[in-house]
Amino acid sequence: MVRFAMSECVPSVYIRQMYKAKAYSATSATSRLASTTITRRDATEQDVQIEILYCGICHSDLHQVRNEWSGVMPTVYPCVPGHEIVGRVTRVGSAVSKFKPGDLAAVGCMVDSDRTCPECKAGLEQFCPNFTLTYNFPDKHLGGVTYGGYSDSIVVDQRFVLRVPANLKLAGAAPLLCAGITTYSPMRHWGVTKGKKVGIVGLGGLGHMGVKFAHALGAHVVVFTTSPNKKDDALRLGADEVVISRNADEMQKHADSFDFILDAVSADHDINAFINLLRRDGNLTLVGAPEKPLAVAAFALLMRRRSLSGSPIGGIAETQEMLDFCGQHNVTSDVEVIPIQKVNEAYERLLKADVKYRFSIDMASLKSE
Numbered sequence: 001m002v003r004f005a006m007s008e009c010v011p012s013v014y015i016r017q018m019y020k021a022k023a024y025s026a027t028s029a030t031s032r033l034a035s036t037t038i039t040r041r042d043a044t045e046q047d048v049q050i051e052i053l054y055c056g057i058c059h060s061d062l063h064q065v066r067n068e069w070s071g072v073m074p075t076v077y078p079c080v081p082g083h084e085i086v087g088r089v090t091r092v093g094s095a096v097s098k099f100k101p102g103d104l105a106a107v108g109c110m111v112d113s114d115r116t117c118p119e120c121k122a123g124l125e126q127f128c129p130n131f132t133l134t135y136n137f138p139d140k141h142l143g144g145v146t147y148g149g150y151s152d153s154i155v156v157d158q159r160f161v162l163r164v165p166a167n168l169k170l171a172g173a174a175p176l177l178c179a180g181i182t183t184y185s186p187m188r189h190w191g192v193t194k195g196k197k198v199g200i201v202g203l204g205g206l207g208h209m210g211v212k213f214a215h216a217l218g219a220h221v222v223v224f225t226t227s228p229n230k231k232d233d234a235l236r237l238g239a240d241e242v243v244i245s246r247n248a249d250e251m252q253k254h255a256d257s258f259d260f261i262l263d264a265v266s267a268d269h270d271i272n273a274f275i276n277l278l279r280r281d282g283n284l285t286l287v288g289a290p291e292k293p294l295a296v297a298a299f300a301l302l303m304r305r306r307s308l309s310g311s312p313i314g315g316i317a318e319t320q321e322m323l324d325f326c327g328q329h330n331v332t333s334d335v336e337v338i339p340i341q342k343v344n345e346a347y348e349r350l351l352k353a354d355v356k357y358r359f360s361i362d363m364a365s366l367k368s369e
């Protein structure tokens with residue numbers, strides 16, 4: 001590991017020791033991801049340094065790499081994506097009490113927040129106006145932007161590092177850090193329990209975790225998919241029923257009947273077709289974040305006092321709760337493990353809804369770069 005001090009491009013207050021890490025980055029919205037070297041800070045007193053073992057591929061990585069969210073969070077290049085990180089602790093700072101070298105550890109979508117605002121005090125760091133996302137966000141330590149988990153290591157404040165239950169397989173545990181918490185959190189918020197009829201739209205990375213959680217929470221689960229070949233998988237994952245969403249007759253059978261629908265679709269689609277399936281006071285929560293705005297028919301909402309909302313990831317305490325829930329119920333993501341060299345191919349397959357049901361990068365493959 002090469003250590004050096006960088007003082008030229010950051011204010012003197014930030015002068016600190018750093019080291020070089022291997023990573024994969026995109027250098028523009030149209031370039032393929034490729035091997036690179038990045039700078040990470042040495043662990044300061046509150047920091048945990050983690051050797052990354054697996055990192056899931058979230059569709060958000062693809063949106064971000066291709067600058068599809070330019071209106072909300074434009075991409076700064078080079079961009080090192082990845083926010084579904086599990087690994088092993090290699091070093092800890094002097095004030096770290098939560099972890100020691102050798103421990104398993106995980107990092108999700110956030111690496112910091114201001115810790116003082118009402119949202120942080122309520123344990124809802126995902127709403128902190130000053131949070132730091134794991135990649136493509138201003139890096140308070142080094143300047144520039146944060147770099148994510150498509151890398152051999154990462155250094156994160158202990159308050160944003162999660163514990164991984166020992167019984168979970170690591171490749172399948174990585175996606176819990178985004179796909180898991182993003183589906184668990186709104187289900188807890190909207191009271192998904194036994195006796196509720198719950199719909200999951202889009203059987204991808206988020207959707208398949210939504211099915212597992214809704215089933216584990218005891219709900220009657222209906223999967224809506226555009227891919228007829230996923231029907232058997234949906235049932236195996238815990239769905240009670242599967243509807244091919246492009247079949248209007250099948251959809252009509254479920255009109256006015258859902259308590260809650262989670263929409264995890266990554267592309268443009270007719271959201272009104274799903275709002276119309278909600279019963280009185282039912283809620284549809286969007287977790288999918290398509291590039292373009294969705295058209296909402298006012299009548300679909302107002303006729304039965306239905307509501308439409310969104311939900312971003314989840315707070316640190318709830319993420320730990322979700323991981324512990326997964327430990328107790330032995331829930332992990334169904335993954336296709338790939339070497340990092342296949343990441344560009346994986347992105348193309350994501351666009352074709354061809355993933356069962358999350359790519360998880362085996363970061364040992366980065367050693368050969």
Ligand SMILES: NC(=O)c1ccc[n+]([C@@H]2O[C@H](COP(=O)([O-])OP(=O)(O)OC[C@H]3O[C@@H](n4cnc5c(N)ncnc54)[C@H](OP(=O)(O)O)[C@@H]3O)[C@@H](O)[C@H]2O)c1
Nearest residue numbers: 059060202203204205206225226227266267288289312313
């Ligand atoms: N809210 C948050 O905090 C948060 C966190 C993570 C991700 N996200 C967003 O959530 C979305 C899903 O992410 P993901 O990683 O689960 O993606 P994914 O694995 O690619 O899954 C998306 C699924 O959406 C369905 N789909 C794709 N194109 C469609 C189309 N044109 N019409 C209808 N359905 C379509 C497909 O399911 P079927 O084959 O079953 O139809 C596909 O498998 C992305 O936009 C991502 O950025 C949001």
Ligand SMILES: [Zn+2]
Nearest residue numbers: 058060178179
């Ligand atoms: Zn994500």
Ligand SMILES: [Zn+2]
Nearest residue numbers: 115117120128
């Ligand atoms: Zn805050």
